[in-house]
Amino acid sequence: MKCTVGALSALRNLFLTACATLQILSSLYLYKCSVPACAVLQVFTFLDWRRHRSQSRYIHHIQTIRESGVVRSISRPVMIVAALSAVVAMYNHLFVVKPPWLPAWLPSPLTVAMEPIQLTTIALSLLLVFRTNASYARWEEARKSFGAITTTSRDIARQVLSWLPNTNEGREAKDTACRWLIALAKSSMVHLRDEHDLRQEVGSVLLEEEVARLESSGNRPMYCIQVLSHIFSSSGLPFNLVVCLDENLTRLVNAVYACERILGTPIPLSYTRHTARFLMAWLFCIPFTLWPYSGWAMVPLAALISFVLLGIEEIGIFLEEPFSVLALEHLCGSCAECIQSMRRSDTEISERVGGKGLQVQ
């Protein structure tokens, strides 16, 4: 019976210690919780690629570890695991040293065999990596969908510029279309991000009155597309070409709603939560398994293990909402620039190459 009592009291103590630790730490933990600003918002250049591939990247990775958003985000839970490890190691150490002041009724060392934990390691690793991959797929789809908005805008600009005649009326229609295409990209950005102000973004391309109308509309990107749709249907272009422009508008509608879909639907919460709970339970068990293998080295080891696994989970969460991670300003800016540069070179090209323009048949 002594053995049972010993085991039971060991369990009780294990839980009591854990609960107290959790209580104290969670209050400290919540003291200040903020989402770190992410800084991955520029587009890669050739120089960046050269650095990215350079052999010095390993040293760079070590040097930047303190500035990393992921590392800062997970530093608290990692420290909690390390603290728990230290408590467990101290307790177990006392049993080896057996100082005279140690009460005799204390249960045996806090250790759990590692083998049962190992049984779940594969499932945990797979879940974590697959979840991160699902987030990465969302990130990539978001990049493609927002890219579809800016690319299709350029394509529509190209069509409008080469099809509309260079009469006064045609020139005005070209200008209006270009302005609204730029406004579409920018209002999509505002729609998908929390921090932007619509008036500030589109103020330079739209008229004051248009901005007000746009601002008061229900779904702003859709309003821009509706305006474009009306511009094209009343442009006097032949129906074939109107249809061709309309196909591009349909692409824009699909791209805008693909972005909205990604923003509005996270990976099913039960999936995310189960993975996180699995990871937390697993990380909570780890400190109790390491003492027989590593002694005091278990503290850095537990910190390391929790660092790498929590890091994978953090990246998964981080990429799940991709619009705050993507360089949307840059994409909108280069789209606007490209449309304006096409507008500028339009007259020159049309004079040289296609002086005659579209011929009514």
Next chain:
Amino acid sequence: MKCTVGALSALRNLFLTACATLQILSSLYLYKCSVPACAVLQVFTFLDWRRHRSQSRYIHHIQTIRESGVVRSISRPVMIVAALSAVVAMYNHLFVVKPPWLPAWLPSPLTVAMEPIQLTTIALSLLLVFRTNASYARWEEARKSFGAITTTSRDIARQVLSWLPNTNEGREAKDTACRWLIALAKSSMVHLRDEHDLRQEVGSVLLEEEVARLESSGNRPMYCIQVLSHIFSSSGLPFNLVVCLDENLTRLVNAVYACERILGTPIPLSYTRHTARFLMAWLFCIPFTLWPYSGWAMVPLAALISFVLLGIEEIGIFLEEPFSVLALEHLCGSCAECIQSMRRSDTEISERVGGKGLQVQ
């Protein structure tokens, strides 16, 4: 021969105990089985994302563990595994303590080596995670397909509004088309869910007589598309534009049947069942392997292991039928709102931008 007899009787006892346990528990188990209501039916906002990424999410995950549908669903099988573990642990404990009243003929402790079980752990983890991923892929396809219905509806509304003339007849056709587009989204939702009532959903947009006709039709979403098809073909629009509208109708047909396909075809049952049986056999073996490693700690460990693995399987089952998990009401509502807001702003835009409208050529 004694050894054989011992081994055989151990096996026999193992099976008898297991059968009795199963018998008793399965009757208790089936006492009340209900599908838990899932509550993941709203769309994510910026605030939700901020919470989702916050460092306090770990504490939130612990606090909400009791409200989680997945946890409630798997609580029974987890408790069964824990109870089995407790029985095994008690039996094995008796052999260590050897109380005088223990009959001598009882077989040796109930333990099986862990190594043979470990051989199958990788295959089990892979199967579970891949199956969950297949369910997640279904969920994502369902989200995209239903999204295609609402997005294409908006796109058709845009086309109709900018192409039809603002004559009385044209305005009426615009109204009718918008009404039937909203009815399509709502009747698709009713088609894909069990709990909705068609009359209640579309009563506000369709006339009484139309609702009756729709209700009595074989396939309701298809009926709506057929009506739209007739509206467009008799709208007097040029053929090019009729074809362009028809392409969007084809997209609607494909999206509706993609949803129906997902609802009608689960992941092949042999796949699902084999995974579940594999998991059940594996979880049944686990309690017999843990005693030498963990002693009484095997009870929480077995509960933990079964919790994480059954949870993965439960999520796979949960996401396999995605329409009861997706926020279809919200999607339909925002689609209807968008179409109505486009209808409202149509006159204003067409007056300002495209006063002339489509010109007959």
Next chain:
Amino acid sequence: MKCTVGALSALRNLFLTACATLQILSSLYLYKCSVPACAVLQVFTFLDWRRHRSQSRYIHHIQTIRESGVVRSISRPVMIVAALSAVVAMYNHLFVVKPPWLPAWLPSPLTVAMEPIQLTTIALSLLLVFRTNASYARWEEARKSFGAITTTSRDIARQVLSWLPNTNEGREAKDTACRWLIALAKSSMVHLRDEHDLRQEVGSVLLEEEVARLESSGNRPMYCIQVLSHIFSSSGLPFNLVVCLDENLTRLVNAVYACERILGTPIPLSYTRHTARFLMAWLFCIPFTLWPYSGWAMVPLAALISFVLLGIEEIGIFLEEPFSVLALEHLCGSCAECIQSMRRSDTEISERVGGKGLQVQ
């Protein structure tokens, strides 16, 4: 030298025993080999989904284990592995008991260390699960391709019904097109399945003479599409609409040949065979590794391990040819029903909504 001789004779005996066992069992094995009839051929309803998710599914999985096609298919190889385990266990048991009649020259117990086998477990598990996933991808593509046939047929019916005029000639063309669309779905099913009779399937929709012509054609689904193609090109519809119908016909051609491609090209045989041989070699080694860990418990353990792994392989083979697993009859039936119901409601809708029909421009 004694050790070498011992090892060599152990090896020799191991192989001799294995060969004899294989010889005897393979003749028994081939006594009656039949492909079990698969019964997964209906479409899921809401009730099925409720059962599918119910907590009582675990008990259901146990109860139906005897009716499962997969279990019946793999019962023989599982029994062979179990029998081999029993032989090995008996042999090894004799060495523990050492009965006096045991000849002294018998080699040492038949055991192989488990560690070398474990080195290949990950590769085996990955191969098995990936191969099953490849089969699942084929199954899903088949479902989508056949679904494309039935969905596009409905879409063509919708187009024809709303575009052709309600004159006598137009009505006749509508009827003919609907009949051939139904015939297309049914002859595709006959084309992709072994067991159906064309005449019986399409006898109710086509005329006697048409059936004969269809039956004698080289590729029957293609013949139906060719007929439809001629119907549309001579329908007198404007070219824009003919082209629009033709795009749907192109989709039908692609869907029919996607199905034919899946049926005609299995996963490369070298892949399938290497996986199967790997699994067989691995399962053959397992019984020799389990004795030191499990004693007589190795017999159920070996049966269990072979059950789960052979089951995964069997499901992979089972899903590789998906058309005998999919509910093609149901799909064809609901397609035919939908087309007929659309045909019925056509007059009513066209009278109410689009009284004027297409206007020649």
Next chain:
Amino acid sequence: MKCTVGALSALRNLFLTACATLQILSSLYLYKCSVPACAVLQVFTFLDWRRHRSQSRYIHHIQTIRESGVVRSISRPVMIVAALSAVVAMYNHLFVVKPPWLPAWLPSPLTVAMEPIQLTTIALSLLLVFRTNASYARWEEARKSFGAITTTSRDIARQVLSWLPNTNEGREAKDTACRWLIALAKSSMVHLRDEHDLRQEVGSVLLEEEVARLESSGNRPMYCIQVLSHIFSSSGLPFNLVVCLDENLTRLVNAVYACERILGTPIPLSYTRHTARFLMAWLFCIPFTLWPYSGWAMVPLAALISFVLLGIEEIGIFLEEPFSVLALEHLCGSCAECIQSMRRSDTEISERVGGKGLQVQ
């Protein structure tokens, strides 16, 4: 110091033995190296599927092991690993037996602990299986792309046959188009395979002069498409239908260049080579790790392990260039047959169904 010297000399001897073995074996190895002819070039029928699923497949897999191309390809490296294992086992065996003639200065047995090797097993298995999957994806894409050539050819034949009038000129154009469509499929096959002769393949469908022209052109499939393009643009068909035909020609161009892309770009060589080197280093280490676990049984075990892993790599290499594995002749043949059968039944169908043909509008 003795220990160091012992360890160092063990290492030295290990490397010397390995080098000598490699030297001798590589010369033997290169004695005759040929790519085995692959025989997987027919299309599956219902009978094949029945056999494929039959329970007797396991026995069939054993019986055909000697005829398998993969097995023959990897037999040499497997034998090398087995020979190396035998040498190591013999050396280690001598240390157990300690014959009197054994020189005293020989280092300790050639063994390396298995644990460090196991650390890399997961990465190796994942790399191998993922690489094989990448090859399988190439194979599938090749199958789909070549299938797109033959399917789109049939679709173009269908369009041409139902659109061109049955005048003398129209009939001639139909014949020419059909001939060039067949020539396209065949010249694509010649383009993608090494062994075929163009003149022999297309001699039966094209005129002598046309064959010469085709033979001397830069890119033969593209030449065929160019000819078809000219035929259609001068066919006198309405522009809508010319555009519809041209969309199919665009599909053909894309399919031809997709095939060319697969043929011209292997999986990045660094990926392939690193995987192969990883595997070779791993297999070289294995024989040194097995002695403590398996004694002389390590020879068959090492052969088995190298067989399964080299087999996976071999299949990856084998499927990477898919055109020599696919049944291209069969696909071309059935495409030609289908086009010819459509040509034959064209008159009959057009007389019965669409007597009027396309009406000029």
Next chain:
Amino acid sequence: MKCTVGALSALRNLFLTACATLQILSSLYLYKCSVPACAVLQVFTFLDWRRHRSQSRYIHHIQTIRESGVVRSISRPVMIVAALSAVVAMYNHLFVVKPPWLPAWLPSPLTVAMEPIQLTTIALSLLLVFRTNASYARWEEARKSFGAITTTSRDIARQVLSWLPNTNEGREAKDTACRWLIALAKSSMVHLRDEHDLRQEVGSVLLEEEVARLESSGNRPMYCIQVLSHIFSSSGLPFNLVVCLDENLTRLVNAVYACERILGTPIPLSYTRHTARFLMAWLFCIPFTLWPYSGWAMVPLAALISFVLLGIEEIGIFLEEPFSVLALEHLCGSCAECIQSMRRSDTEISERVGGKGLQVQ
């Protein structure tokens, strides 16, 4: 307390040694860091495939190991791990030999148990292999996108050649279009690579003045497409055909921006960095775990383990920016050649087949 002091001083020494080693090595390491030139820039021929599959490939892989870019790239970090291993081994060896000059206060041997490290091996392997797969997916998408540019250029050339009349004006338009199509492919290459000079690449196809205009434009590939757009809209072709050409231009725009997207957006840096840091921490721990298993053999083993894992990471980095790895020059060259050969054979084909050309309707 002695034990604690011992463990702590062991830890301190471990860290001090590691820091010093890192300090010294990182300065040596950064002495000269250059990106190795990659040489995988040709297209595969039948001969290459034969060699690729030949059984002599294993020997070839060994022979080329010194020329491999990946091997040269990772040689430094591998050597660092090997050097660290040697230091650890030497230190541990001293404790076994216990030379008299060894100070007594030195802590115990530098070893950490392997089991805690093994817990993270699966997650590390999965992360590495998945990251490499994500890079491979980027590589494949880049290949397809650039392929879409060259393929669509050929397709446009085909359309232009078969649709424009063979009048003087038509011939000139054909020539101009072909020239700008070639310029598009080449300026896309210049846009996506760092090392090329635009003037040198397109100097042979464009006029001096055109080159200057192209060079000064904002986005050069887009400028080419804009010019093509104007050429087509003023070509006098019927609107249907202009639309058909425009669809191909839209494809070009999408392909160009898909390439730009891949170049501008690497895999999220947090993902890449976390994987690299995980790998570095893991590889740093490995040398401390190997001594009890392998003694001095740990030096080559640690080198081998770091070689294979760093190699996987290096390939992931290498394929992440695919345009410097793909044979873009070859693709542009064969595209230009194909367009020119089509231009040459155009007159001949059009005379023989389609003498009449497009007929105005």
